[in-house]
């Protein structure tokens with residue numbers, strides 16, 4: 482028998498909100514002290530790698546009104562530091578991940594760390610994650626761990642509640658998959674505090690703003706799925722550790738392979 486880190490009734494309520502709205506913001510999943518430690522580690526890690534590449538989407542320029550913005554990122558942080566590996570299997574995270582997927586089995590798809598620098602941290606245009614890695618039954622989700630506060634001025638994530646219900650949308654492929662005509666006023670700012678984790682489906686339309694504050698915004702995005710949901714393409718199957726079981730077991734016996 483497993484012990485849940487959050488009472489079953491609370492998990493069911495989170496899962497109901499997720500089904501209804503396409504997202505759920507879990508407050509204080511990490512303590513402020515843990516979030517501060519992960520923030521420091523993330524900044525040290527990215528600084529130590531001295532990366533020069535900038536993953537800002539070309540299509541982000543339209544959100545930034547043509548202003549030059551920048552972004553720092555790192556895929557697969559769990560391959561650099563075991564602290565991130567521990568987070569991947571932390572029951573406070575996996576219990577919610579399993580609850581929203583409504584299966585005990587949670588499998589890793591990939592992870593991405595983002596540091597949005599102060600004053601000009603890059604935005605993300607409106608999009609669903611679906612076109613990047615479509616799956617048969619759409620049982621794929623993201624969890625964004627906030628390692629510092631993300632008010633609107635820091636370019637917090639914005640979500641269109643209920644937008645997942647219409648299923649996959651036709652995306653423009655110019656400058657990164659995005660939805661140039663999606664009404665901006667439907668995207669609600671998901672202001673978060675250090676330690677909060679935002680869960681949303683890969684069909685939920687989301688975006689984020691420019692960080693115009695004087696502090697960095699530091700997040701870690703974990704994309705996860707139900708292992709029983711086969712991917713439809715191999716375009717995003719190169720991530721290190723993809724297929725790792727974070728909770729439960731893989732009923733397909735595919736050991737993470739499509």
Ligand SMILES: O=C(O)CCC(=O)C(=O)O
Nearest residue numbers: 595605638687688689700
């Ligand atoms: O972290 C953000 O601001 C948004 C990230 C995002 O939308 C993505 O990676 O798909």
